Amino acid sequence: MTITPVLTKRWNLERSWELTTYERTDGYRALAKALRKHPDELIQLVKDSGLRGRGGAGFPTGMKWGFIPQNDGKPHYLVVNADEGEPGTCRDLPLMMADPHSLIEGIIIASFAVRANFAAIYIRGEAVHALRRLQYAAVEAREKGYLGKNILGSGFDLDLVVHSGAGAYICGEETALLDSLEGYRGQPRLKPPFPATHGLYASPTVVNNVGTLATVPHIVLNGPEWHKDLIANEASAKSPGTSIYSLSGRIKRPGQYEAPMGTTLRTLLELAGGMREGHTLKFWTPGGSSTPMFTDAHLDVPLDFDSVAAAGSMNGTSAVMIFDDSDCVVRCVMKWIEFYHHESCGKCTPCREGNYWMAQVLQRLEGGQGTEEDLQTLLDTCDNILGRSFCALGDGATSPVMSSMKYFRDEYIQHVRDGKCPFGNARVMAGAH
Amino acid sequence: MKTQNADTLDWYEPEFRSEITGKAAEIIARYPEGKSRSALLPMLHLTQAYEGYVSASGIAFCAETLGLTKAEVAAVATFYTMYKRRPTGEYLVSVCTNTMCGVLGGDEIYAALKEQLGVGHDETTPDGKITLEHAECLAACDYAPVVTVNYEYFDQQDTESGLKLAQDLIDGKRPQPTRGAPLCSFKEMSMQIAGFLDPRPEARAADAVGEPTLAGLHQKKGKRPVTSSKAEPPMVLTEPALDKKPAGDTKMPGKGEK
Numbered sequence: 001m002t003i004t005p006v007l008t009k010r011w012n013l014e015r016s017w018e019l020t021t022y023e024r025t026d027g028y029r030a031l032a033k034a035l036r037k038h039p040d041e042l043i044q045l046v047k048d049s050g051l052r053g054r055g056g057a058g059f060p061t062g063m064k065w066g067f068i069p070q071n072d073g074k075p076h077y078l079v080v081n082a083d084e085g086e087p088g089t090c091r092d093l094p095l096m097m098a099d100p101h102s103l104i105e106g107i108i109i110a111s112f113a114v115r116a117n118f119a120a121i122y123i124r125g126e127a128v129h130a131l132r133r134l135q136y137a138a139v140e141a142r143e144k145g146y147l148g149k150n151i152l153g154s155g156f157d158l159d160l161v162v163h164s165g166a167g168a169y170i171c172g173e174e175t176a177l178l179d180s181l182e183g184y185r186g187q188p189r190l191k192p193p194f195p196a197t198h199g200l201y202a203s204p205t206v207v208n209n210v211g212t213l214a215t216v217p218h219i220v221l222n223g224p225e226w227h228k229d230l231i232a233n234e235a236s237a238k239s240p241g242t243s244i245y246s247l248s249g250r251i252k253r254p255g256q257y258e259a260p261m262g263t264t265l266r267t268l269l270e271l272a273g274g275m276r277e278g279h280t281l282k283f284w285t286p287g288g289s290s291t292p293m294f295t296d297a298h299l300d301v302p303l304d305f306d307s308v309a310a311a312g313s314m315n316g317t318s319a320v321m322i323f324d325d326s327d328c329v330v331r332c333v334m335k336w337i338e339f340y341h342h343e344s345c346g347k348c349t350p351c352r353e354g355n356y357w358m359a360q361v362l363q364r365l366e367g368g369q370g371t372e373e374d375l376q377t378l379l380d381t382c383d384n385i386l387g388r389s390f391c392a393l394g395d396g397a398t399s400p401v402m403s404s405m406k407y408f409r410d411e412y413i414q415h416v417r418d419g420k421c422p423f424g425n426a427r428v429m430a431g432a433h
Numbered sequence: 434m435k436t437q438n439a440d441t442l443d444w445y446e447p448e449f450r451s452e453i454t455g456k457a458a459e460i461i462a463r464y465p466e467g468k469s470r471s472a473l474l475p476m477l478h479l480t481q482a483y484e485g486y487v488s489a490s491g492i493a494f495c496a497e498t499l500g501l502t503k504a505e506v507a508a509v510a511t512f513y514t515m516y517k518r519r520p521t522g523e524y525l526v527s528v529c530t531n532t533m534c535g536v537l538g539g540d541e542i543y544a545a546l547k548e549q550l551g552v553g554h555d556e557t558t559p560d561g562k563i564t565l566e567h568a569e570c571l572a573a574c575d576y577a578p579v580v581t582v583n584y585e586y587f588d589q590q591d592t593e594s595g596l597k598l599a600q601d602l603i604d605g606k607r608p609q610p611t612r613g614a615p616l617c618s619f620k621e622m623s624m625q626i627a628g629f630l631d632p633r634p635e636a637r638a639a640d641a642v643g644e645p646t647l648a649g650l651h652q653k654k655g656k657r658p659v660t661s662s663k664a665e666p667p668m669v670l671t672e673p674a675l676d677k678k679p680a681g682d683t684k685m686p687g688k689g690e691k
Contacts, residue, residue, distance in 0.1 A: 003652050005649075005650060005653060011642060011647060012642075012647055016642075075465070085572060086570070087570040088533060089574075090575055090576075097612075097613075097641040098641070098642055126584045128584045128613070128614075128622060128625060129585070129614060129639070129641050131625065132625065132630075132631050132637065133641075135628070135631075136630070161463045161464065161628075163463075163471075163628070164474070164475065164478065164626045164627075166474050166477065166478065166513035166514070166516055167513050168513050180474065181471060183470035183471050183472065183473035183499075185508060185509055185512040186512065186513070244649075246574065247648075248533050248574035248577055253648050254648070255645035255646065256575060256645065256646055257648060257649035259649070272648065289532065321574065323536070335536075336532050339532070343569065345512075
């Protein structure tokens, strides 16, 4: 069992996004089942399933729900992080476009479990077609009594708002997202206190990723043991479930491949038809640009949270960007750092200034005007960002720099010695930024 | 149409004024009571739906409606990339030049469009039709390189198709995006982003599933037959968009064949 459609199982159906299609394929059956349980039972069920957050950090979902204080007299909130924007990451948008009701059903069940009566989907502003899908799905769900007052006669009420962002990668950071949702600049908050006690409007709040919540109805219907068995590799036992691996780049068939956690790049490459003709794998990211890059030495690393961490990177969002022997690693890292520089919110000095300077040093290196000293300057700058910035954006920016320097230092030096990019990229680069 | 005085709402002509005030009230009502500031981001999109950018008057309108200072609103408006500070063209053309799209051809597409349109990043053609920008990751890496027009996807582009796309827009045509709904104007799109339902049935019905989205499923089940299992005939985009411009009247080269 390699391709294992759970989250993707409806994507190929006719008018997959409509309520009638969803209901015909088990849709909202999990909700009816969940509403007959005690909320605490649902939290325990999700804990037992071993589900870990799909937004990148892999935090145990049931434990997060369990952190919400009960009987505290405050309103509780559920906020969905649909601000997909990590370079390489492209699985939440297809899910929301093809199967929006699976997310909405997960939201209702999660809200019931943590006793939230107001939920918000914070979707990135550019995702207009996914936005349409969610808005129409919410209308359909409300008309059918899945949202609103006294859902399915249970006495449980839930309002859902679909809220568009306005173009800021930092809002994928959960506390920046909350500030943005409250109408402020999207800048991260100091933690603690954590959103579990002081989240949206300073009240207890769960922030979950799209894929995490869309998995919940399947766990409610099929049970925690079913979910725990969804692994490709014994080493992945602590990261059960499927992951939608998003393959992009220099391969024959880029796309979305849903497989059990722990699937290796070697297997994924076979599914995707391999590298494009006449080229070989050079470097790849296991989970987006903020996760240290791997090389062809890592083809057999089980892609789950713990195994990837043990191999020196992060599973992140399973955003597998694949580059081959025609790609210049310095150019790629330069473009990623230009991204972090653009998206740094400016709140903390290490990230704001560090990325500003790193972008310039990398532009100089790629343009053939760098020195060997620049390499040390980059590593020193990373030292001043990593662990010293306010949130994970700064830490993430150091990943491509440090990992590329680790595996491809010679290529940086070649740029310096030759006084130009060995891949002849100078002309193209001048056009872009 | 506008006065230069940003301190008043006179800029909003009477027929707009009641309309925009009503829409702002609808936005505020979406959020819990007493939490009206949450309406600020959608309201800034709303002002763009009327003006095509966030003007000083738009900032004043948001501030007055939500009981904030103009400085507080401006601080938010200037933080986010999608709030434009100058009038935006009818079409916002965004070329992804982040790493994956960039190395697969996005950089070349962007350079070619700059030359063709004679504008740089965040600049608009003199006729007010097209605003060009290079964008950060648009979350469609499996379709790289991607270009969006008013945030609708044109997938797997190259320099030739990118130039054709821009030329069609210059010529007043509305090419059909590779996935998703037919194009509408930047202002109409801003209204949707402010949270108001897209009224076009063809937008609601538009499929958004391309080959990369189904790549894994096709490995599992064998490829979907070319004739497609879908019972419905392919959608013919003959309905005009809201502003009566023809929608989807131009196919992308090589992208329209099934």
